[in-house]
Amino acid sequence: MPSLISVQSQVCFGHVGNSAATFPLQLLGIDVHAVPTTLLSNHPAHPSVYGREIEAELLEDLLKGLSERGAFARSSGLLSGYLTSVANGDVLVRALKDYKKQNPKGVYILDPVMGDQGSGLFVREGIPDLIADQLLPLADIITPNKFEFEILVGAKAAGYPEMISLARSLMIAQSINCVVITSANASVEEGRNTESGQQGRTAVLVIKKNSAWLLETPLFDQHFSGTGDLFASILVGWVLKGDAVEVAAQRAVTAVYAILKQTTASGSAELNLITNYKCIFKSGDLFTLKIV
Incomplete structure (x- = not known):
């Protein structure tokens, strides 16, 4: 059985961070070692939130324990x-x-x-530099979104060809194998700016050294916290099961869209993962991978 160390936030209510990632990964047959960077009552988009960040010393102890139990040596992957x-970033490094x-x-x-886009940075000073x-x-x-990708490359990307060029330069400089950009169309606002009342589109761009693929889906008007965490987890799950990244992205995009569609229809304000767990395995009618 593949296993994964997942270092992310954790909440008691809702589905963000490890609270969005663990269940889908387990359904895909991945043994998850979930390490929290925060422990909160709920995500901060709610009117109130309680809890706190995990102290660096505690985070280091949790990771040390995993190492001593052999999880570092045996785990197929690590997701942060x-x-x-x-x-905490220094501990992770x-x-x-x-x-x-x-x-x-x-x-x-x-990740x-x-x-x-629109909300700007929501992490503390110094974290973007540590990541980069x-x-x-x-x-x-x-797996950055377009806003995060532009921070990492230090430049604005006007379109897909420029994104691909910037990504490949980053891959060469940092020895990265693959860049997956979510919300890759210029902005959420432009995605919704369509004529004749048609639903807007959003896109995922998968970039390797010699190939690139685009996945486009309809865009929902409602925003759900944790969507990116859910996407990354499903993508990672399929990669650890042996899929190429572009195929894993295709499966993840299809699954996330199906869950968002069902969640929107239910009127829930939180991702409805449990009721719609079968969407995670969705294999028919996958969104099309377009070569770009």
């Missing part, structure tokens, strides 16, 4: 998401270097959670 502090030393074939998937300078060089696959 939201970080609450530079101190040290753990990753140890993970890579113990497990050279292990895959590190970096560089920093912000989004210390985590990127260790990553095999990265």
Whole structure:
């Protein structure tokens, strides 16, 4: 059975971070070692939130325990998401270097959670630099949204050809194998700006050294926290099961769209993962991979 160390936020109510990732990964047959960077009552988009970040010393102890139980040496991959502090980021960097030393074939998937189009940055000062300078060089696959991608490359990308060019330059500079950009169309606002009342579109761009693919889906008017965490987890799950990244992305896009469609229809304000768990395995009518 493949296993994954997942270092992300955790909530008691709703589905973001590890609380969005663990269940889908387990359904896909992945043994998940979930390590929290925060422990909160709910995500901060609600009127109130309680809890706190995991202190650096505690985070280091949790990762040390996993290493001593053999999880570093045996886990097929390590996924990291939201970080609450530079101190926690430093702990993660040290753990990753140890993970890579113990497990050279292990895959590190970096979801560089920093912000989004419209809302801007929502992480503390110093975290974007830590991600760019210390985590990127260790990553095999990265899954930024377009806003985060532009921060990592230090440039605006006007269209898909420019995104592909910038991504490949980043891949060469940092020895990254694949870049997966979510919300890859210029902005959420442009995605919704369609004529004749047609539903807007959103896109995922998968970039390798010699190939690139585009996945487009209808865009929902309602925003759901945790969508990116859910996408990254399903993508990682299929990669660990042996799929090429572009096929894993195709499966993840299709699954997330199906869950969002059912969640919207139900009127829920939170991702409805449990009721719609079968969407995670959806294999028919996959969204089309377009070569770009």
